[in-house]
Amino acid sequence: MTAVPLSLEQAQDRIGRVLRGLRTYPMLSAGLMLILLVLLISLIGPLFVPREGVQVGSAPPDQRPSREYLLGTDTVGRQILAIIIYGTPLTLQIGLIAGAIGLGVGMIFGFVAGYYGGALDHLFRGAADVFLTVPGLLILVVIATTFKGAVSVMTQALVVSALAWMYPTRTIRSQVLSMRERGYVQLAKLSGMSGPEIIVKELMPNLLPYLAASFVSAVSAAILASIGLEALGLGPQNEPTLGMTIYWSLYYTSVLRNLWWWWSPPIVMIVIIFVGLFLISAGLDQVANPRLRRAA
């Protein structure tokens, strides 16, 4: 499709429709607002705060927040403000990559299991169920300690994605099961469409809001797993991700030394991210499932 330039009225109309949509779904828009805030901090922050602040010894240690060091410094002389500004996007990046891989694998497994059924269904659903029961963090610990050494942000995302596929698999499968017998799927089958074609052309478009909600929860779960691993010290050692900041602040017992400006900013950022993602996914659920709207 070629892009048709919009006339002014059309553009206004579109913006108006988006705004009305946001008012219909207050949870979704509140969540988007929070995530937008986080993105703005990590996009605009670097314009004012130089990256050097992330490095060890760039400032005197254990400084309280002051005009010079807005959020103070940690025990090895890193500036907390710089850590937050340069670390938050890394954490988001890990979550997005792992969430995307998780959703991708989950979509393949879920659609195949739900649409074809039979032995494949037993295999994929069984695998998802077994891995869902198991505490994921421990398996990730085994993976991360084995492949220790220079962990990059990318490897961290790959490690976390190893256990990000189960929830999408399960939820997508159950959705597909309920759609498989609908009229339009039957019609597509009769008109000679192949299985993969039906999945891509008929099922996926109908599940779009649902897939979006799954993606957001997958990202959220991946971030949770990632900061959990990092809090154990199993993350990118030289990158200021939010989880590694928590790890170092625990390592240097920042709570007992009353260095509140060290451990509280990453917690605040993590909470904003989780609340934002939760609201977005709950909001998308409302879009996908009109029955929930009345219950809200």
Next chain:
Amino acid sequence: MPLGYLLRRLTVFLLIVWVAASVNFFIPRLSGADPVRERLLQMAAVGGTGTGTVEEVVKSYQAKFGLDKPLWQQYLFYLADMVRFDFGVSITRFPNSVAGMILDALPWTLVLVTVATLMAFAIGSLFGALVAWPRAPRFVHVLAPPLLTLSAIPYYLLGLILVYFLAFTWRIFPLGGGYKVGTQPSWSWAFIQDAAYHSILPALSIILSGVGFWALSMRGMMVTTQGEDYVTFAEAKGLRPRRIFLRYALRNAILPQTTALALALGHVVSGAVLVEIVFGYPGVGNLLYQAIRTFDYPIIYGVTFMVIVAIGLATLILDLLLPVLDPRITYHRT
């Protein structure tokens, strides 16, 4: 109870145990290197513990795992060891057996996680039921948003905040540990009291951030239940609201929650492991943390295996209990 259902649930449990053991066997081998051997060589190179001990560990390790044998044979031996809970010896605290160290730590975790999870489940379910109930007292609706926000904070971060305010600033609770420094674990009344006192904050962080989660799913369940004919009928009969709430709506809504409990256990334990680290609580989470910091692989693998088996067992018990609690669940559905 039909035999087929029992067999299927047992198979799932055995699968979980098998996955837990295989993860520990194959992931290290996938990496191409043997992390345990590397770690031992590294320790030998540093020479911190004296080469004599290292030689001993290497020997016992190699004899035990039969490294000269083909892979499939190693795998079978490994599985046999795992099933007998024989995890070998700790590298850093040789010759302590890993199984013994885990056994010392496991009760702490079990009690903490069980009590905290059940409390979070009970409080959260009741709260969620009230939120969905039209005649609920006002404070419920005031409390709902903050509780939901708390549920978005990972357990251990909430724990960090609690330590700062309740233990560090106001000194109401101890800063960490499982019991007073200098005392020895025993079954005396004084010790149990002390241990309970030390576990309040870790438990509170699990409960506070768990309540919102359970409340949310319970609310959804209650909304559905309230539309049911039997609730309308009970209202028409003129039963007291309290009775309708407890005996008609809540009772039917709580059962699907129990299924969710079985599914959430793994997640709860992952969180609890990190809570223990924040509080220096003497459970398996802390044992794991120490092992990670010293790369003590036998402990890492042992803890992983034991915790997964424990959760598999808990899920199995819940799954077998559920159909007894709720006749609507058929044995044929897994």
